[in-house]
Amino acid sequence: xxxxxxxxxxxxxxxxxxxxxxxxxxxxxxxxxxxxxxxxxxxxxxxxxxxxxxxxxxxxxxxxxxxxxxxxxxxxxxxxxxxxxxxxxxxxxxxxxxxxxxxxxxxxxxx
Amino acid sequence: xxxxxxxxxxxxxxxxxxxxxxxxxxxxxxxxxxxxxxxxxxxxxxxxxxxxxxxxxxxxxxxxxxxxxxxxxxxxxxxxxxxxxxxxxxxxxxxxxxxxxxxxxxxxxxxxxxxxx
Numbered sequence: 001x002x003x004x005x006x007x008x009x010x011x012x013x014x015x016x017x018x019x020x021x022x023x024x025x026x027x028x029x030x031x032x033x034x035x036x037x038x039x040x041x042x043x044x045x046x047x048x049x050x051x052x053x054x055x056x057x058x059x060x061x062x063x064x065x066x067x068x069x070x071x072x073x074x075x076x077x078x079x080x081x082x083x084x085x086x087x088x089x090x091x092x093x094x095x096x097x098x099x100x101x102x103x104x105x106x107x108x109x110x111x
Numbered sequence: 112x113x114x115x116x117x118x119x120x121x122x123x124x125x126x127x128x129x130x131x132x133x134x135x136x137x138x139x140x141x142x143x144x145x146x147x148x149x150x151x152x153x154x155x156x157x158x159x160x161x162x163x164x165x166x167x168x169x170x171x172x173x174x175x176x177x178x179x180x181x182x183x184x185x186x187x188x189x190x191x192x193x194x195x196x197x198x199x200x201x202x203x204x205x206x207x208x209x210x211x212x213x214x215x216x217x218x219x220x221x222x223x224x225x226x227x228x
Contacts, residue, residue: 004154033215042220043155043201056215091154097162098143098205098216102154 002026006092006103014111018080021106023092024073032075033100034067035091046090049075082110113138113204117219125227126194132187132222134176134202142204144185145216146176149199158200161185172196197226 005024013019025032033048047057047067057067064083069075079086089107093100118133136142143162147155159170166178176187185202202219 043218045215048215093154098145098203099157099160100147100155100216102156104152104154 002101004092004094004101004103006090006106008106009104010107010109012109012111013082015083016081017110018078019082019086019108019110020079021077021090021092021108023075023077023103025075025092025094026101027073029094029096029101031094031096032069033091033093034075034077035093035102036088037091037105038088043091046077079108082108084110086110113142113206113217115202115204115217115219117200117202117222119222120220121223121225123225123227124192127191129190130188130192130196130224132200132202132224134185134187134219136183136185136202136204138183138204138206140206142206144176144178145203145205146170146174146185146187147201147203149201149221151198155201158187192224192226194226194228197224199223 007022031050034046036044046059049069052069066078087110089105091102091105093102095101114137116135124130145160146158148158149155159168161168161178169175174189176185199221201221203216205216206214
């Protein structure tokens with residue numbers, strides 16, 4: 001049963017610490033997305049990749065966030081340094097043509 | 112550019128009652144339309160989609176949505192809801208392939224459906 005896998009599922013950290021979230025997209029999907037979901041802002045697109053190349057990261061705060069796809073089986077989202085306002089659920093999704101498969105999310109709490 | 116408006120942020124309904132979740136979009140080009148569902152503490156899942164052809168599309172769990180080009184709407188309906196349908200529902204649009212390389216889903220803010228016994 002193919003699925004998008006995200007780690008960690010939960011992360012509690014202190015302000016200023018580095019946070020790395022990982023995602024294993026579904027094999028064969030050439031488009032990978034990172035979303036952030038909060039009660040206040042809803043679902044926000046942070047970045048997405050096609051064939052591992054970044055296509056759009058305009059939704060990311062550039063000074064502290066970075067997203068990469070070192071290979072086709074791994075996408076990473078890094079926050080350094082983290083801030084309390086980064087607390088949210090971060091979703092990775094893969095797919096094509098608007099048909100996305102989402103992971104279960106990484107719930108980040110920054111104290 | 113495209114935009115999506117989900118007209119209701121919350122919809123409470125009793126079990127076995129009918130429900131309609133409204134979605135309107137704005138676009139200068141034809142779009143593909145999607146409904147996603149998010150159950151508590153889970154990621155979003157594709158519920159149904161309209162790409163072309165019949166304007167009425169159905170999901171496997173009894174939901175249906177109708178594409179209305181003149182009204183620029185894609186409302187989601189179910190004739191009889193269950194407790195298990197309690198979830199957040201998101202409407203989304205996507206520009207077609209000929210709209211350029213940097214296509215991405217444009218999301219509504221979501222509608223929280225609460226089905227009460």
